[in-house]
Amino acid sequence: MTLFKLAYKNVKSQFSDYVIYFFSISFSIMIYFSFVSMANDEALLAAASKSAKLDVALQFSGVMILVFAVLFMIYANNFFIKKRKKEIGLYNLLGMKKLQISKLFFMENMVVGVVALASGIVLGVILSKLFMLILLRMMQSDVTASFSFSMNAVFQTIIIFVLIFLFTSIQNASLVYRYRLIDLFKANSDGNKLPKIGFFSYFFGILGLGMMLFGYYLANDFMHGVELFHNDFFMAAIVIFLSTIIGTYLFFNAFLVVFIKMKMKNKKTYYRGMNLITTSNLLFRIKKNASTLATIAILSATTLSAVGGASIVYSYVSDQVDRTTTYDIVYDESNPAAASEIAALIAQNPDHKITAETEISYKTVEATTKNTVKQGNGEEVDDYYSVISESDYNQSIEKNKGGKKVQLENNQQTLLISMMYSDEFFDSPKGNSITLKDSNETFDIQDIATEAPVSSVTTYNMNLLVVSDVAYQKIKGIEPEYHYRAVNVTNAKDMKALANAIRKVVTEKVSENQRIPLQDNRTQTTEASAFNDATRAAYITKYEVSQEVFAVFGLIMYVAAFLGLVFMVATGSIIMLKQLSEAQEEIGRYRILKKIGVNRKEIKKTVYKQTGFVFALPIIVGITHAIFALRLASSIFMNPSILLTFLACGMFIFIYAVFFLFTARAYNKIVNGSMVQS
Amino acid sequence: MTNLVEVNHLKKTYGKKGNLYTALENISFTIEQGEFIGIMGPSGAGKTTLLNILSTIDKPTSGDIKIGGADVTTMKDAALSTFRRHELGFIFQDFNLMDSLTVKENILLPLALDKQPVSDMEGRVLYVTKILGIDQLLKKYPNEISIGQKQRVSAARAMITKPQLIVADEPTGSLDSKSATELLQYLTEINTKEQATILMVTHDAFSASYCNRILFIKDGVLFSEIRRTGTRKEFFQKIIDMQATIGGGVSHDVI
Ligand SMILES: Nc1ncnc2c1ncn2[C@@H]1O[C@H](COP(=O)(O)OP(=O)(O)O)[C@@H](O)[C@H]1O
Ligand SMILES: [Mg+2]
Numbered sequence: 001m002t003l004f005k006l007a008y009k010n011v012k013s014q015f016s017d018y019v020i021y022f023f024s025i026s027f028s029i030m031i032y033f034s035f036v037s038m039a040n041d042e043a044l045l046a047a048a049s050k051s052a053k054l055d056v057a058l059q060f061s062g063v064m065i066l067v068f069a070v071l072f073m074i075y076a077n078n079f080f081i082k083k084r085k086k087e088i089g090l091y092n093l094l095g096m097k098k099l100q101i102s103k104l105f106f107m108e109n110m111v112v113g114v115v116a117l118a119s120g121i122v123l124g125v126i127l128s129k130l131f132m133l134i135l136l137r138m139m140q141s142d143v144t145a146s147f148s149f150s151m152n153a154v155f156q157t158i159i160i161f162v163l164i165f166l167f168t169s170i171q172n173a174s175l176v177y178r179y180r181l182i183d184l185f186k187a188n189s190d191g192n193k194l195p196k197i198g199f200f201s202y203f204f205g206i207l208g209l210g211m212m213l214f215g216y217y218l219a220n221d222f223m224h225g226v227e228l229f230h231n232d233f234f235m236a237a238i239v240i241f242l243s244t245i246i247g248t249y250l251f252f253n254a255f256l257v258v259f260i261k262m263k264m265k266n267k268k269t270y271y272r273g274m275n276l277i278t279t280s281n282l283l284f285r286i287k288k289n290a291s292t293l294a295t296i297a298i299l300s301a302t303t304l305s306a307v308g309g310a311s312i313v314y315s316y317v318s319d320q321v322d323r324t325t326t327y328d329i330v331y332d333e334s335n336p337a338a339a340s341e342i343a344a345l346i347a348q349n350p351d352h353k354i355t356a357e358t359e360i361s362y363k364t365v366e367a368t369t370k371n372t373v374k375q376g377n378g379e380e381v382d383d384y385y386s387v388i389s390e391s392d393y394n395q396s397i398e399k400n401k402g403g404k405k406v407q408l409e410n411n412q413q414t415l416l417i418s419m420m421y422s423d424e425f426f427d428s429p430k431g432n433s434i435t436l437k438d439s440n441e442t443f444d445i446q447d448i449a450t451e452a453p454v455s456s457v458t459t460y461n462m463n464l465l466v467v468s469d470v471a472y473q474k475i476k477g478i479e480p481e482y483h484y485r486a487v488n489v490t491n492a493k494d495m496k497a498l499a500n501a502i503r504k505v506v507t508e509k510v511s512e513n514q515r516i517p518l519q520d521n522r523t524q525t526t527e528a529s530a531f532n533d534a535t536r537a538a539y540i541t542k543y544e545v546s547q548e549v550f551a552v553f554g555l556i557m558y559v560a561a562f563l564g565l566v567f568m569v570a571t572g573s574i575i576m577l578k579q580l581s582e583a584q585e586e587i588g589r590y591r592i593l594k595k596i597g598v599n600r601k602e603i604k605k606t607v608y609k610q611t612g613f614v615f616a617l618p619i620i621v622g623i624t625h626a627i628f629a630l631r632l633a634s635s636i637f638m639n640p641s642i643l644l645t646f647l648a649c650g651m652f653i654f655i656y657a658v659f660f661l662f663t664a665r666a667y668n669k670i671v672n673g674s675m676v677q678s
Numbered sequence: 679m680t681n682l683v684e685v686n687h688l689k690k691t692y693g694k695k696g697n698l699y700t701a702l703e704n705i706s707f708t709i710e711q712g713e714f715i716g717i718m719g720p721s722g723a724g725k726t727t728l729l730n731i732l733s734t735i736d737k738p739t740s741g742d743i744k745i746g747g748a749d750v751t752t753m754k755d756a757a758l759s760t761f762r763r764h765e766l767g768f769i770f771q772d773f774n775l776m777d778s779l780t781v782k783e784n785i786l787l788p789l790a791l792d793k794q795p796v797s798d799m800e801g802r803v804l805y806v807t808k809i810l811g812i813d814q815l816l817k818k819y820p821n822e823i824s825i826g827q828k829q830r831v832s833a834a835r836a837m838i839t840k841p842q843l844i845v846a847d848e849p850t851g852s853l854d855s856k857s858a859t860e861l862l863q864y865l866t867e868i869n870t871k872e873q874a875t876i877l878m879v880t881h882d883a884f885s886a887s888y889c890n891r892i893l894f895i896k897d898g899v900l901f902s903e904i905r906r907t908g909t910r911k912e913f914f915q916k917i918i919d920m921q922a923t924i925g926g927g928v929s930h931d932v933i
Contacts, residue, residue, distance in 0.1 A: 271799060595735055597762035599759035
């Protein structure tokens with residue numbers, strides 16, 4: 001038999017093991033290839049290059065995927081080779097030369113690698129168009145994904161992965177030289193020492209649980225937690241991280257062991273049916289894999305937090321677009337020629353009917369009020385505000401059928417509009433006073449709103465003050481008063497043509513530079529505010545705002561999701577491999593059980609139960625970690641809709657569950673076979 | 679005496695058509711209640727195969743077996759599991775203890791599987807471990823005790839359910855001669871005290887000399903049978919003589 005044939009036969013006989021390895025590698029290659037393909041796709045890049053550094057993001061993701069893939073492949077490879085030490089020993093005894101064995105292992109790994117590479121690329125070619133569509137959809141781009149096959153991407157993928165396979169193959173090939181024959185036979189016989197628990201187990205168990213809970217406690221009420229650390233955010237964050245991570249390791253290494261041992265003390269349940277087997281085996285497996293399980297818990301927590309966090313930011317940004325741009329088109333009426341042309345464009349466009357129209361005027365003032373940031377020192381701060389009249393404000397709200405109307409009690413009351421306000425981080429400014437700098441006039445803040453009346457970029461992205469019409473008349477701004485018109489149209493999501501037409505008018509008639517800096521009448525200078533660049537847009541379409549924002553955040557979301565996917569698959573494969581190799585070691589035990597009268601159904605049940613626990617424990621801990629992290633993130637980002645977060649995290653948990661089912665099935669198949677040894 | 683086990687025209691073949699290997703051919707015999715019966719024969723004769731089939735671990739190609747009147751060859755898988763749990767006790771050459779369980783848990787496992795009351799289980803464990811002299815080891819794990827002790831734990835587990843039949847495949851095979859002698863004495867004690875019927879496969883004449891009766895098989899067929907009449911020493915000599923007649927594969931220097 002030639003070496004090649006032998007290698008082929010080996011792969012075939014160990015097929016079930018290889019399937020997982022093979023699948024995971026192909027998957028990584030497929031994802032990597034897709035990212036490289038997209039990074040090489042001219043049409044895609046050209047379409048998205050306006051605001052997002054798409055090619056950089058894609059290349060970066062590619063590198064990250066590569067890092068995962070390499071680590072995973074080295075891990076999986078080591079794992080396989082450990083299982084096969086005996087085989088090497090056997091070949092050796094049968095009189096194969098070391099060089100031959102070495103060549104055999106080299107060849108075998110290369111065969112698997114090349115096949116995985118080929119199928120990964122083929123799948124990648126098929127799926128990269130789909131991935132591109134998803135990306136464009138997330139970026140809310142209306143570019144149509146053209147499918148272009150990139151030879152460049154193929155070469156890049158082949159070269160990199162062939163190098164990796166060469167590396168692992170050489171590792172395998174050198175194995176036979178690195179061990180003595182006797183070591184090769186001892187590979188799997190690690191002492192199955194049973195965990196004894198003493199004082200330290202209890203101590204560390206309680207400590208671990210305590211540390212995790214402490215981390216949760218701090219994260220749950222973060223602002224309060226920060227107070228414990230003398231308002232040092234960074235310190236508080238570090239303590240949460242360390243406490244949770246160390247807590248997790250202790251939880252798996254000590255707490256769970258103690259917990260199961262305690263459960264065993266209850267003989268009524270422990271000495272009942274298969275519980276004896278299930279519980280003791282579980283103890284055994286957890287003890288043996290405690291650190292791996294803890295690592296998986298932390299990795300899955302990280303993955304879920306990253307993907308969930310990206311979803312939160314995505315939802316936040318999406319909400320923020322709605323909060324800051326409440327009308328579809330807003331334009332400056334100070335240039336009558338441009339304004340009338342824009343009005344005509346909108347009126348004459350057959351695809352979009354006007355559904356609402358309003359006018360809004362504002363003046364800009366400098367004013368002082370108390371800083372209400374929680375944990376801040378509450379000092380008076382000076383800033384610019386745009387002031388609008390109560391009737392303009394209420395009209396814009398009414399026509400738009402959204403937002404919060406106001407009924408000011410008297411001429412000294414004002415409504416503060418701040419799109420960054422959240423209960424979590426600010427004390428309510430209600431009842432505080434605000435003093436205009438030049439006139440020394442003082443208003444009481446009657447209420448607070450978080451939605452811009454028409455759009456925030458047309459009012460310098462500043463906070464706004466709504467005052468009574470009488471008060472408004474009296475206010476002297478530091479700039480001339482501006483008048484804007486705001487329009488809602490039908491099919492606003494598809495108004496690319498209209499948005500472009502408007503942009504063209506503005507560029508020609510108003511200015512090349514569409515952001516106009518604040519002009520202070522008092523000093524005749526151009527100024528910037530403490531909180532923003534204090535430029536005002538002469539016109540805005542919600543369509544363009546969305547385009548710009550989603551190009552960036554859609555990309556972030558996409559990258560997070562795909563990195564998470566690779567991560568989750570790698571994690572799932574690792575537990576799966578570990579479990580299945582243990583199954584191999586446990587065949588004997590289950591054979592005993594069957595001989596002494598345990599039936600197949602009972603064995604299947606205990607296998608599913610044990611595997612279920614091994615899979616569930618880390619993910620439950622990971623999910624709990626992630627929930628606290630995401631709650632914190634959600635509160636930072638003004639509690640956006642969490643539907644997307646649920647969907648994203650749900651998908652990951654689903655993938656994990658699929659791995660569980662496959663593992664339990666395979667496990668059962670391995671241990672629940674024939675009783676007769678052959 | 680009543681017949682506990684009846685074996686009729688048992689046949690077992692391995693492999694597929696064209697490459698058939700007959701491991702057992704036309705085996706018939708009976709075992710009486712309370713007997714300590716041995717099965718001997720050269721290596722590869724089919725002893726383990728016979729024992730596996732008798733203990734319902736493997737299925738015969740043809741023929742039937744009745745244990746306590748029940749035909750085990752026609753029973754379904756689930757019923758067989760219950761049957762094994764209640765009516766059979768196993769002692770294996772390599773002990774087959776669960777290393778994740780303590781000695782006590784290993785022994786009471788069959789009772790626990792039957793969900794018996796805890797106090798009954800513990801009483802029974804104490805009783806059998808006293809007989810076998812391992813009552814001091816209950817809290818230990820299998821890897822903390824000697825192999826002689828392991829085999830006695832295995833015996834304790836086999837007898838804890840008061841099975842109709844205890845089957846033992848080369849139970850002394852892994853033991854040194856001192857532990858082997860001890861185990862055989864204990865088995866004899868179980869046999870007499872508990873009236874347990876024991877079927878023991880061995881290729882070792884010394885071990886076999888503890889039995890009341892021995893069946894010899896060779897190349898898958900029942901070759902002959904001898905019964906103990908006089909002392910154990912005399913019986914041992916008879917066994918040696920029979921082995922010489924059969925020839926092949928069995929060493930004489932085991933005592
Ligand atoms: N599962 C099996 N498949 C094929 N042949 C088997 C199997 N089990 C046993 N044999 C063969 O049947 C014969 C009897 O084996 P066995 O009963 O184990 O003998 P022993 O008397 O040594 O215990 C041997 O030749 C063995 O190779
Ligand atoms: Mg045998």
